[in-house]
Amino acid sequence: xxxxxxxxxxxxxxxxxxxxxxxxxxxxxxxxxxxxxxxxxxxxxxxxxxxxxxxxxxxxxxxxxxxxxxxxxxxxxxxxxxxxxxxxxxxxxxxxxxxxxxxxxxxxxxxxxxxxxxxxxxxxxxxxxxxxxxxxxxxxxxxxxxxxxxxxxxxxxxxxxxxxxxxxxxxxxxxxxxxxxxxxxxxxxxxxxxxxxxxxxxxxxxxxxxxxxxxxxxxxxxxxxxxxxxxxxxxxxxxxxxxxxxxxxxxxxxxxxxxxxxxxxxxxxxxxxxxxxxxxxxxxxxxxxxxxxxxxxxxxxxxxxxxxxxxxxxxxxxxxxxxxxxxxxxxxxxxxxxxxxxxxxxxxxxxxxxxxxxxxxxxxxxxxxxxxxxxxxxxxxxxxxxxxxxxxxxxxxxxxxxxxxxxxxxxxxxxxxxxxxxxxxxxxxxxxxxxxxxxxxxxxxxxxxxxxxxxxxxxxxxxxxxxxxxxxxxxxxxxxxxxxxxxxxxxxxxxxxxxxxxxxxxxxxxxxxxxxxxxxxxxxxxxxxxxxxxxxxxxxxxxxxxxxxxxxxxxxxxxxxxxxxxxxxxxxxxxxxxxxxxxxxxxxxxxxxxxxxxxxxxxxxxxxxxxxxxxxxxxxxxxxxxxxxxxxxxxxxxxxxxxxxxxxxxxxxxxxxxxxxxxxxxxxxxxxxxxxxxxx
Numbered sequence: 001x002x003x004x005x006x007x008x009x010x011x012x013x014x015x016x017x018x019x020x021x022x023x024x025x026x027x028x029x030x031x032x033x034x035x036x037x038x039x040x041x042x043x044x045x046x047x048x049x050x051x052x053x054x055x056x057x058x059x060x061x062x063x064x065x066x067x068x069x070x071x072x073x074x075x076x077x078x079x080x081x082x083x084x085x086x087x088x089x090x091x092x093x094x095x096x097x098x099x100x101x102x103x104x105x106x107x108x109x110x111x112x113x114x115x116x117x118x119x120x121x122x123x124x125x126x127x128x129x130x131x132x133x134x135x136x137x138x139x140x141x142x143x144x145x146x147x148x149x150x151x152x153x154x155x156x157x158x159x160x161x162x163x164x165x166x167x168x169x170x171x172x173x174x175x176x177x178x179x180x181x182x183x184x185x186x187x188x189x190x191x192x193x194x195x196x197x198x199x200x201x202x203x204x205x206x207x208x209x210x211x212x213x214x215x216x217x218x219x220x221x222x223x224x225x226x227x228x229x230x231x232x233x234x235x236x237x238x239x240x241x242x243x244x245x246x247x248x249x250x251x252x253x254x255x256x257x258x259x260x261x262x263x264x265x266x267x268x269x270x271x272x273x274x275x276x277x278x279x280x281x282x283x284x285x286x287x288x289x290x291x292x293x294x295x296x297x298x299x300x301x302x303x304x305x306x307x308x309x310x311x312x313x314x315x316x317x318x319x320x321x322x323x324x325x326x327x328x329x330x331x332x333x334x335x336x337x338x339x340x341x342x343x344x345x346x347x348x349x350x351x352x353x354x355x356x357x358x359x360x361x362x363x364x365x366x367x368x369x370x371x372x373x374x375x376x377x378x379x380x381x382x383x384x385x386x387x388x389x390x391x392x393x394x395x396x397x398x399x400x401x402x403x404x405x406x407x408x409x410x411x412x413x414x415x416x417x418x419x420x421x422x423x424x425x426x427x428x429x430x431x432x433x434x435x436x437x438x439x440x441x442x443x444x445x446x447x448x449x450x451x452x453x454x455x456x457x458x459x460x461x462x463x464x465x466x467x468x469x470x471x472x473x474x475x476x477x478x479x480x481x482x483x484x485x486x487x488x489x490x491x492x493x494x495x496x497x498x499x500x501x502x503x504x505x506x507x508x509x510x511x512x513x514x515x516x517x518x519x520x521x522x523x524x525x526x527x528x529x530x531x532x533x534x535x536x537x538x539x540x541x542x543x544x545x546x547x548x549x550x551x552x553x554x555x556x557x558x559x560x561x562x563x564x565x566x567x568x569x570x571x572x573x574x575x576x577x578x579x580x581x582x583x584x585x586x587x588x589x590x591x592x593x594x595x596x597x598x599x600x601x602x603x604x605x606x607x608x609x610x611x612x613x614x615x616x617x618x619x620x621x622x623x624x625x626x627x628x629x630x631x632x633x634x635x636x637x638x639x640x641x642x643x644x645x646x647x648x649x650x651x652x653x654x655x656x657x658x659x660x661x662x663x664x665x666x667x668x669x670x671x672x673x674x675x676x677x678x679x680x
Contacts, residue, residue, distance in 0.1 A: 060080045133174075219236070398423075453466040540569040
């Protein structure tokens, strides 16, 4: 027997329901059942099927709407349940006359009166759906929950879900099968296109994506993010994903046909037009949330568990508008979307969810950004969020967020889809926009500190833009100032001379962030001395400083001409106050000492200390080192701070402050510095 479950999604085809009006007078029809339905009913054209408990047994019943004739289809001693109907065929699940633990799927031809079992393999087969000459169901076997597809014409049976599936809540429109799958822990939405014979995962959310419904190759479902349940749509024809709802209310789709989705919005009903992404209030004749509802052409059919009432969609919408306007008829009601007659759709009982979200609106796929308040918006899968502070724009603006396929490039491992955002009208933000992307619940075979947030540009090498990393929340953050695309990726860079070096692990992480690239021959030369220009270059590169943040790029040193390879980085560091030089010179080609490096790092650290971690109470002390007296007076305070923060550790109780720093030592000190800033 079927148990009520918020994940159980039933699909019903409404081919012809005008005959319902023969049972009562007026525009609406009311039809009752002699054998009381247990659970949900399913419909197709003139046919209604359901399961009912009579004479101590669950059996399948059928009614022809045009004649009102009600017929008991099964008379077995076992449990028969979860029927569906298409044209002259009925399918259901049965555990046989002996009442075995496992169920099988049976197909019944109402014309020939022939019945046969079609689940001819081992397993527990349940929840059948029939449409367009095909039957789909869930087979539970060996710990998996797989989607099975049976073709009535060819009498062939295939498993169409991939290995490891944990499928629940099937929806089927005759071509596209959709379901929610828990194979990775949380529920994500999958689909299988019977014409293409391909399975596809269409959501990668951090929480659960639930309750898929399919119509005309489009899939709608519910996703909860930031405590609010919203409805999204995926179009198989073009691969587009659209957010259909917004606001502080919870939304849950219960019926879908053509361009119309019937949605429970907290404790009310709305009808959503998926093309215009607008909604209208709609109300059942009883004024309550129905047990099920069906859309067909310009009709809506309400089922309260006892009987069926059918009426025009426009009448139900008018009733909803009057209720919303305190009993007054609206002067200019919004045109009502027209459902399609070609698909099955149903609704299960209301599922309450508490929620809250920033007040935002979405019109025609565009997210409205209020200029006078803080806005938080996100991608469809919940992995990417954008924080837009009040005053970023000088007027209300629209932003569109889409998801593209993963980036493919030599050496790059893409962990997320590529997120693409567009500011309508190419309006330029007056403040940076913060973007964050999460790698939560993504299986990693690499050190997570290699993950980098990249800006993706057409025909260009991906640009790392990570500004902050929080490995506790699995989130990487940066800022953007225009339209763009971004993704989380790992860049694998190995050097041919560092495998057994003491700093090899750190060097791989630093290289993964494109801070130090090595030489053309594939080497890193870890023990070679680092120059002053080289160190300033890798420091500026590691912080991804925007040129817009620097007021000037004037030539500041007489030995750093404009065409010098590191002039831009040196001038940025000077403008920031991190370097000063001596007698108008920077001496860029001189080797850098360990105390010089520590001094530059600590100036930079203090400049952005608002984002830095506080040092531990149990911190090392400069007095612990036997060569502390060799530190130059001008570098003493910086060396003390660097030691306390753990940025410089020394060796054998010696800091060697005046010794030239090697490339490996510079990389390790920079790595520790970036860790303290939450950037590594």
